Amino acid sequence: MKLSTTREALSAQLQAVTRVASTHTAVLALSGVQLHAAAGTVELRATDLEVGLRVPLEATPERDGDVVLPARLLLDVVRSLPSDAVTLELRAAEQDVEITSGGAVFHIRTLRAEDFPPLPEAPGDSTVSVPARAFVDTVQTVARAASRDETRPVLTGILVSASGRELQMVATDSYRLSVKRTELEEALEGSFEANVPARALQELARLAQGGEDRLTVGVGANQIVFQVGGAVLSSRLIDGQFPNYRQLVPESFDHELKLAGDEFTEVVRRISLLAQKNAPLRLAFVEGEVTVSAQTPDVGEARETVPVPYSGEPLEIGFNPDFLRDGLESLGGGDVVLKLINPLRPGLIEGADGSGFLYLIMPIRLNV
Amino acid sequence: MEGRRVIAHLDLDAFYASVELLRDPSLRGQPVIVSGSGPRAVVTTCTYEARAFGVHSAMPASQARRLCPQAVVIRPDFPAYREASRGVWEIVRAHVETVEQAGLDEGYLDLSDLVAPKAAMRRLVGEIRARTGLSASVGIGPNKLVAKIASDCEKPAGLVALSREMACERFAGASPRLLPGIGPKTAERLEGMGIRTIADLRARPEAQLREAFGERHGHDLARRARFEHDGEVAPVRETKSQSSETTFDVDVADRAEQVRVLDRLAADLCERLARRELRGRTVGIKVRLDDWTTVTRARTLDHATNELDSVRAIARELLHAYDPPRPVRLLGVRVAAFEGGAPAQDGAPQLRLSV
Numbered sequence: 001m002k003l004s005t006t007r008e009a010l011s012a013q014l015q016a017v018t019r020v021a022s023t024h025t026a027v028l029a030l031s032g033v034q035l036h037a038a039a040g041t042v043e044l045r046a047t048d049l050e051v052g053l054r055v056p057l058e059a060t061p062e063r064d065g066d067v068v069l070p071a072r073l074l075l076d077v078v079r080s081l082p083s084d085a086v087t088l089e090l091r092a093a094e095q096d097v098e099i100t101s102g103g104a105v106f107h108i109r110t111l112r113a114e115d116f117p118p119l120p121e122a123p124g125d126s127t128v129s130v131p132a133r134a135f136v137d138t139v140q141t142v143a144r145a146a147s148r149d150e151t152r153p154v155l156t157g158i159l160v161s162a163s164g165r166e167l168q169m170v171a172t173d174s175y176r177l178s179v180k181r182t183e184l185e186e187a188l189e190g191s192f193e194a195n196v197p198a199r200a201l202q203e204l205a206r207l208a209q210g211g212e213d214r215l216t217v218g219v220g221a222n223q224i225v226f227q228v229g230g231a232v233l234s235s236r237l238i239d240g241q242f243p244n245y246r247q248l249v250p251e252s253f254d255h256e257l258k259l260a261g262d263e264f265t266e267v268v269r270r271i272s273l274l275a276q277k278n279a280p281l282r283l284a285f286v287e288g289e290v291t292v293s294a295q296t297p298d299v300g301e302a303r304e305t306v307p308v309p310y311s312g313e314p315l316e317i318g319f320n321p322d323f324l325r326d327g328l329e330s331l332g333g334g335d336v337v338l339k340l341i342n343p344l345r346p347g348l349i350e351g352a353d354g355s356g357f358l359y360l361i362m363p364i365r366l367n368v
Numbered sequence: 369m370e371g372r373r374v375i376a377h378l379d380l381d382a383f384y385a386s387v388e389l390l391r392d393p394s395l396r397g398q399p400v401i402v403s404g405s406g407p408r409a410v411v412t413t414c415t416y417e418a419r420a421f422g423v424h425s426a427m428p429a430s431q432a433r434r435l436c437p438q439a440v441v442i443r444p445d446f447p448a449y450r451e452a453s454r455g456v457w458e459i460v461r462a463h464v465e466t467v468e469q470a471g472l473d474e475g476y477l478d479l480s481d482l483v484a485p486k487a488a489m490r491r492l493v494g495e496i497r498a499r500t501g502l503s504a505s506v507g508i509g510p511n512k513l514v515a516k517i518a519s520d521c522e523k524p525a526g527l528v529a530l531s532r533e534m535a536c537e538r539f540a541g542a543s544p545r546l547l548p549g550i551g552p553k554t555a556e557r558l559e560g561m562g563i564r565t566i567a568d569l570r571a572r573p574e575a576q577l578r579e580a581f582g583e584r585h586g587h588d589l590a591r592r593a594r595f596e597h598d599g600e601v602a603p604v605r606e607t608k609s610q611s612s613e614t615t616f617d618v619d620v621a622d623r624a625e626q627v628r629v630l631d632r633l634a635a636d637l638c639e640r641l642a643r644r645e646l647r648g649r650t651v652g653i654k655v656r657l658d659d660w661t662t663v664t665r666a667r668t669l670d671h672a673t674n675e676l677d678s679v680r681a682i683a684r685e686l687l688h689a690y691d692p693p694r695p696v697r698l699l700g701v702r703v704a705a706f707e708g709g710a711p712a713q714d715g716a717p718q719l720r721l722s723v
Binding site for chain 1: 718719723
């Protein structure tokens with residue numbers, strides 16, 4: 001294998017695949033990036049066996065072949081190269097790759113190419129093309145509610161369903177539930193539903209920043225393949241039944257308050273600064289106003305009262321400040337409707353404009 | 369009282385050793401001992417071939433090797449045992465609604481609603497064997513006590529059903545130590561009173577036992593001797609306490625060294641408690657001296673804790689107060705009396721959606 005390329009092109013693409021390469025693995029090759037030169041094109045590939053990514057590299061291949069190099073080290077080296085022109089060449093006898101740029105020469109030992117698994121091909125016929133912007137926005141709205149706790153794998157995914165003119169994603173870590181329904185401008189040709197690791201979708205969102213118009217989705221029995229621009233991202237699907245989120249949302253609420261989203265979010269952000277070490281953020285509602293307060297022992301306390309259209313018996317409810325803020329920020333401004341029942345039942349945040357966004361959040365029981 | 373109670377105790381035969389045999393069939397027919405390798409390691413379990421040489425679980429590994437030098441000794445692999453155990457209890461739960469798992473390899477089943485409990489257990493044991501390759505023994509009785517003892521009667525692969533009266537008769541001549549809850553200390557004191565068998569114990573007026581052992585323990589001994597017990601089959605075992613203990617390779621007389629180990633155990637324990645979001649109000653220590661005298665000391669606080677600073681401070685105080693008079697063989701730290709209810713975050717429990 002031999003190729004020449006530019007430092008900028010190589011480091012940009014390496015950065016993308018390095019995020020996918022495994023960071024802790026018994027199989028060393030999985031911490032590597034594979035450079036694949038064939039038929040006049042060059043591709044960079046990485047996988048941790050759950051998520052796999054292939055991105056094209058703008059380069060001039062002079063000799064075909066495959067090599068696997070340590071991803072992290074290669075990225076650091078490429079970023080530091082003195083000149084924009086870079087050549088990489090496999091030296092088979094030495095089992096290393098020579099990287100030259102300006103006057104700098106690096107020899108980096110290759111990893112065992114046989115240990116590097118083949119990545120899924122780009123999706124074939126049974127694919128659905130979806131608008132990239134809408135897809136990515138929807139991912140970013142719900143992704144924060146996905147669980148990072150590997151003991152319940154089913155909750156580490158985002159349930160994605162697409163059909164007709166509707167794209168819907170759901171995520172929950174059991175403390176909150178985030179649902180976003182996005183209406184598409186045109187109906188999709190085809191439909192799918194899959195529980196996709198949130199990690200893979202967040203990676204896809206980064207890849208789609210390039211401004212591609214559409215992305216292609218192919219769903220198999222246990223894996224999903226996305227194609228955006230020249231990049232192909234594949235991921236294992238998560239086994240098991242995603243919770244039936246509809247039955248988690250109470251049918252009716254006792255209080256329904258319309259708030260100015262940005263203003264309320266600012267109050268929550270401010271007061272949360274004093275809700276440290278798992279201390280709850282307290283919302284105390286009385287006729288016509290709410291007092292948001294927080295207190296951390298040995299650190300301090302904060303409070304702020306704002307007018308709200310509340311009426312009825314006083315109600316005080318506690319929330320994890322991060323969870324509440326995530327919900328408000330996901331809504332992204334505009335008026336917010338906050339719905340409550342009592343201090344031990346879930347609260348609901350919705351957009352007032354029929355934004356198709358719903359965020360259910362469980363309270364923290366207050367010791368009062 | 370509602371209808372008759374029928375309870376089964378299911379006990380997997382030589383469980384850890386059987387898992388090892390499944391993994392390595394060439395060990396079949398040989399004496400196999402599962403134990404750690406330190407100088408103070410004890411036998412975790414052994415195959416029936418090893419038992420024939422007098423080896424039994426909890427025996428020092430060194431003694432076991434003397435009794436049966438040809439035995440194959442295997443280090444325990446708990447992840448593998450947990451995995452195998454999960455498979456078995458899944459099968460059990462598919463057939464029986466109320467199951468109280470009491471360990472990886474044993475548990476109680478409430479069969480009160482079954483028409484033919486013994487036949488159902490025979491089928492269950494058959495299915496466990498067919499699907500996991502593991503053999504189990506089952507005891508059936510009117511309560512957990514009789515069930516537990518019955519399961520041990522004809523191991524391995526035993527299936528014994530006893531009424532309370534049959535149990536009284538069958539074990540009349542057995543040592544009181546057969547009864548769970550009667551350990552070497554109690555047995556010794558009973559012997560001092562001239563009680564050598566379960567029948568002796570049953571014949572003794574309860575008042576005498578109460579006088580010797582206190583109201584509750586005395587009453588309990590009398591009931592056990594009659595094989596009476598009314599514990600429910602409780603599907604979930606509540607965590608009552610958590611502890612961390614270690615046996616030294618060489619007895620330790622140096623107080624500074626004892627404190628160092630105590631600190632390490634406390635740190636270990638607090639980390640475990642924090643992970644499970646448990647806080648307890650009672651902090652205790654356990655000290656075993658080189659002559660096997662075992663002493664526990666505990667203090668109850670007015671608030672629950674899992675903070676290392678307070679657990680460590682109390683454990684140290686308890687150790688200094690007891691002032692071990694002889695070299696120490698084992699040290700332990702324990703936290704009990706957990707806060708009730710949902711897991712807590714600094715006393716403010718985060719509620720969850722039922723997903």
